Amino acid sequence: MKINIKASDNISLSMASGMAFLLLSLIIAVFPILSSAYELDTGNDLDQIRREMRALRDELQAKNNEILRLQQGLDALEARVLQAQTEPAVKEERVATLEQEVDALGRGGAWQTSLTEKPHHFLGGQVWFKGGYSRYDNPRRDSLLTIQDDPEDQEGWHIAGGLDLPLFTLFDHTRAYSGTVLGEIYVEYFQSQEITGVAQAVAPDGSDVGSTLCFDTNAGCIPANDLQLAVGTGIENVFTVGVAPKYRFDHLGARWPVLAKLRPWIIPAGLTFNVNTPVDQSITNISPGGFSGLGAEYLLFNDRISLGFDARYYWGPDIPDANLNRWAIGAYTGINF
8 A cells, every 4th residue: 555645744744843842942941940940939938947947046045044044043042041041140240230331321421530440339328528617697695604705706617527328219310300318417516716704703784793692502602703603715616416318419410411420419407416515594505406408519539539519507406595596618528338
């Protein structure tokens, strides 16, 4: 059998073959491009995943560091609690140290002038010694058996010494008016002038009584003008023992640091027992009285020493025909404890 192929069939076959070849060439050319694009997208996703993993790892590390820090803090706190429980004496000592530091701060520790590096803790008491000027409200003219060298003299001097014992404190030490209530006990000697004894008895008007008055003695009646009653010269003075409450302002530095070393004080009222010489015409030389006072002092040498000013007014004692009311103003030195 003989097969005949026409020219048109050859042309169709050639066109089909060309189309197939062209399609195959296009696929071969496009495939690398598609493959590269796919690989590029895949690489970008992997980089993003890597970055997220690194961020999570950093965050986890930060959390671990925070947990470690908290654990260290808990360990330190537990150690402190254990130490406080097992060493109460150490805890009490620390509390006392803190209280002293707070007290020093309230009293203006930065202004202290110290003899040692470590501030000293005081109870708040004081032993003091003073001297100064005194003056009667009126001159004494009522002495028995003596006359004053100067009937108009009202002035004199005094010396004194006392002890201030702390009783209790008032108010919070962070307030300027806070302070200590003290119990003060002291003695004072006041001397005004010299006196001269009356050699013979005289009437109240100063005239000689002569023989109109006699003194009954074991030897019989002796005329008054023949009996020497007082001779020589002496000293007019008053010896006083006093006791009083005293309020001292200890913490001015809490309000005004520059005043931390200054301690004003006041005595509202106190009790005195007085011995006056010579005996007055009411024949009384021991009697009670009262006084009020105020002053201030400045702390030196790590608060161990005080230098101060003292002013007091004495009223009484209530003696007939006598007036011992007087002022006493002076300076004092205190030793603090």
